[in-house]
Amino acid sequence: MTSVLRHHRYGRALGTGAITVALLTGGTAAAFAAPTPTPSPTPTGTATTTPSPMRTRTAPTPTRTERPRVNRTETPRPTRTVTRGSITVSTREATVRRGRAVAFTGRVRDVRAGTTLVLQRRVNGRWSTLRTTALVNRNGTFTIRRTFTARGTETVRVVTRDGRVQSAAITVRVS
Incomplete structure (x- = not known):
């Protein structure tokens, strides 16, 4: 005390x-x-x-909260998530006519040159792999060309063939 x-x-x-x-x-x-x-x-x-005239009220003393004990034999958990790479993709055309080719260009980071990239599109909430592919250049860039035949909005992304690294989704309107 x-x-x-x-x-x-x-x-x-x-x-x-x-x-x-x-x-x-x-x-x-x-x-x-x-x-x-x-x-x-x-x-x-x-x-x-009956309270004593000499007695005064004092605030209760705060109690210390105990930390949970750590078992030192456990393997430590990683403090951050390690990403294996990243893919950024963009297109010049937000809207394209039906039957015209759309060029998706982008850059990869921490992905080897020569790696095969695949184009995927979203169908009914699931990603479907298309037969459109490209290879990563030595400088880390790529270009994938795809012709859309159906009218509507297409949501696509670029993924490595093994599926470990993927880009954010991009939307193209086909009219």
Whole structure:
């Protein structure tokens, strides 16, 4: 308890408050040794306590929350997710006529040159792989050309053939 009063902020405040109260109420050690209140009988039969004139109310001392113990034999969890690479893709045409080719160009990072990239499109909430492919150039760029025959909105993305690295989705309107 002495170390709590000496080293913690709440303990210091509690100790300072107790000393201040003792000095203001009489300054003797008898202020701390006041007798405990005794219950007195009441007409209804319930017991009540009569407070001592020397006793003061103090705030409850906060309790320390204990940290969970860590088992040192466990393997540590990684603190961040490691990405294996990234693909960025864009197109000049937001809208294209039916039957015309759309060029999807982009850049890869942490993907080897010569890696095969595949174009996927979203159909009924699922990604469907198309037969359109391209290879990553030595400088990390690629171009994929695709001709859309159906009218509507096409949502596509570029993925490595093994599916580990993929780009964000891009939307093209076919009219």
